[in-house]
Amino acid sequence: MRVLKILAAFAILLVLGAGIFVAYAWRSAIDPVDPPAQTSFDRALVARGADLAAIGNCNVCHTAPGREPFGGGLGIQTPFGTIYSTNITPDPETGIGRWSEAAFIRSMREGVDREGRHLYPAFPYDHYTLVSDEDNRALYAFLMTRTAASSTPPENELPFPFNLRMLLAGWKALYFREGPFQPDPIRSEEWNRGNYLTEGLSHCGACHTPRNRLGAEKKDEYFAGAEVENWTVYPINGNSPAPVPWNADSLTFYLRHGWHEHHGASRGSMAPVTANLGSIPEADVKAIAVYVSDVMGRPSQERIARGEAASAAARKESEAPLTVRATSTGNRVGEAIFLSACQGCHDGRRPVPFGGLNLHLSSAVNASNAQNIINVTLFGLPAARGEPSAIMPAYRGVLNQDQLVSLLDYMRERFSDQPAWTDTRERVAATMNGEREVPIYRMDGTTQAPPETSMRTTSWP
Amino acid sequence: MAVTLTVNGTTRQVDADPETPLLYVLRDHLELNGAKYGCGIGQCGACTVMVGNEAVLSCVTPVLLLEGRSITTVEGLGTLEKPGPLQQAFIEEQAAQCGYCIPGMMMRAQALLQADPAVDEAAIRAHLEPNLCRCGTHMRIIKAVMRAGELMRQKSQSGGAS
Structure with a gap:
């Protein structure tokens, strides 16, 4: 009898709870x-x-x-x-x-x-x-x-x-915390405008902030980077992997043009974003850049020194006579592939974006994994429609898994002072066998999903 | 260093550095001058050949990646006496002006038609995008590729009947 009563009470509570929830959700x-x-x-x-x-x-x-x-x-x-x-x-x-x-x-x-x-x-x-x-x-x-x-x-x-x-x-x-936006009265108008656009319409955190198991952004890992559409999204807080630290000016230029001489070209899921931001008033882009660079924080002396060293290394390579071989790392296969297939564009002799970025300056080489380099190496960067742009040939037709892994290991060792990547082989395998599906975006924001060429159309009137 | 390559069905031994671009080996060592040097940095497509079933830019592809792989150049598509379907179609449509880009165009088209000879014009346009033509022969090139697809379909049908 007693058990039944408890069960009945439990059932009533359940129904009541469900009722309250439905009323709340309605x-x-x-x-x-x-x-x-x-x-x-x-x-x-x-x-x-x-x-x-x-x-x-x-x-x-x-x-x-x-x-x-x-x-x-x-x-x-x-x-x-x-x-x-x-x-x-x-x-x-x-x-x-x-x-x-x-x-x-x-x-x-x-x-x-x-x-x-x-x-x-x-x-x-x-x-x-x-x-x-x-x-x-x-x-x-x-x-x-x-x-x-x-x-x-x-x-x-x-x-x-x-x-x-x-x-x-x-x-x-x-x-979920309902808006609208509340400005911070002690900050400048430009910073507040940037905060409003970045956090509101631009929804930068939707990709740049990692999500928890229920798909909500982890507020305590703000802008800490994530992985979206099988592209690595870089941290844009103090942990930005960019060798030369970003500032408001370089960010403004990059967001408006889709490239920057010290950072290279925007691609992957970021390409449509920079394509869109190229079409709006500069003041709004600058406000976003002012806010985001503030989140990144003032770089330490050590970071500035690292950036200067990377720039110097890149400059030296771009000025060295063409016959000079790279310092051998003992990775003969990776080195030979790099010298023959990559260096011709990526030695920095021709300016970005029509020349490739010297990889001493690359965020991708300094990122926490090799995914972005895997993606551009295999699938390339298709030309933008109706405008000049950076392009890169695709190498999926010739590279096998071992060769690509050797190349990536070589690039990491030669161009980054970070420890070797540990999951490169798994990523290469999953990307090459299609388990990781990678949408390829054109610089003008349209996509080209490999291997067929379906595109996202642009939409401006 | 000796590199062994399979080019147009024949195995060839070449004495070249492993990082030598395939294009140089084809032209300088094997005297296969169909593939052209255009930009040398993989941006124009004049050097396109096939490796396996894929179109590849030979000017930025080191030979060390090609040990044991099957390479096809425009010379491998047919002969003067017996042109292959793509060659035949380009002749019939007179799809060349200066002709410098054409071997690359043909090899990229070959990769496409080999996978599916019934592709439509939109797919051809998209697929040939990496290859540039400075003369403006694009319309004829597209027509020729469409015709080549037709010739290939006819051939496979009659081949199936015999």
Whole structure:
């Protein structure tokens, strides 16, 4: 009898708890509206929205390879399954044509769609929540004046229980703090603008901050670097692997142009970001750079000295007569491959970006693993469309695993003062056999997924 | 140092440093002058040959990587008397002006058509992107590659029937 009573009480508690959770998680729908006429939006507002959308990189996730801009359908791989981006064109049936401005602002601020369903944080509302109402109105005006695309994304591929959107209310209770952004009154206006853009629309931390087992950013490892789409994302805090320390000026230049003479070219998942930032006012990029370089902190004397030594080594090699052989490290295979295949561009004789970066200056060689060099060596850097850019030939046709490992070991030993990598062979094997799928981005932000050439289309009006 | 290479089906011994680019060995040692020296840094595609089934830039590929691999150059696609389908198609479409880029174009196209002779124009354009042509012969080159694909499909069909 007593057991039964306890069980009954337990069951009642469970039902009650579930009821309270459902009530807590429930969000109301916002009534659909007739799609607003494109001419109803102020053109200056639309233009500002275009810049903001570029800062937010909306096009990167909301455009599937070869499909309409902002039409959605790109599969985003997460540890929980694949989430497909939605159609954010003003198509009334398949897009957000029937979303009112209020519904759009709520989705950005709270991560809830018009119908009241919780959105997965693959849509980075943990950052977008900081965006001001004013900027959200501009973004809304921009998106509602795009070409409507009739396109329904595939269903998400998420196993139970991750397919239950209601549970996201629990995730939000744990990890989500609602905005908008609050400026820090003792900091400069530029720093605050940079903080607002970096933490809000730019959502830099979505890639540059590692995530915990529930997919939330680890706040105590801010900008500590991670791995995204099988590209290594470098730390952009005090642990930046760049031999020459970044500063606000070099970051501004890099973010706007996609390359810097002391750091090389942007590629991998960063290429679409720099492509977007090249299209917006310089003051906003500079604000981001001011904030991020502040997070990186003032480099120590020792770091500055290391940077100077790396620059000096690079300069010496670029000025040495062509016949000079490299100092032998005993790795004959790696050295021979490097001298013949890599050095011709990477000796630094021709300036970046059309010449390759001298690897004494390379973040990739000094990073915690070899993944980024593996990716560019195997798949190359395809040319940008419609503009001059850095390119690199792909070597997957000739290098076998042993040869690539020798080459990577040689590069690490010759160009970095860091200890040898320990997981190079596993990474090489998994990348060469396709277990690690690597999207290859063009410098203009479009992708080329090896081996076929599907691209993410660019999207600027 | 002696390097053993398999070029167009024949095994050849070459006395060259292991880091010598394949292009130099092909042209200077083996007198296969089809592959051209364009930029020397893997940016123009004039030196393209095939290694196994893949198009490879021979000017930035050291021979030490090629021990035991099968290399095909434009000379391996056919002869003057019996041109291969790609050569035939380029002749029929008159797809050359100065002709300097053409051996590289043909070898990259060969890699594509060998994998799938039924590829469409968009795939050909995308695949040939690394190869540059300064004369502006692109439209004819694309036509020739399409025709070569057709010739290959015909050949494999008639081959299947016999």
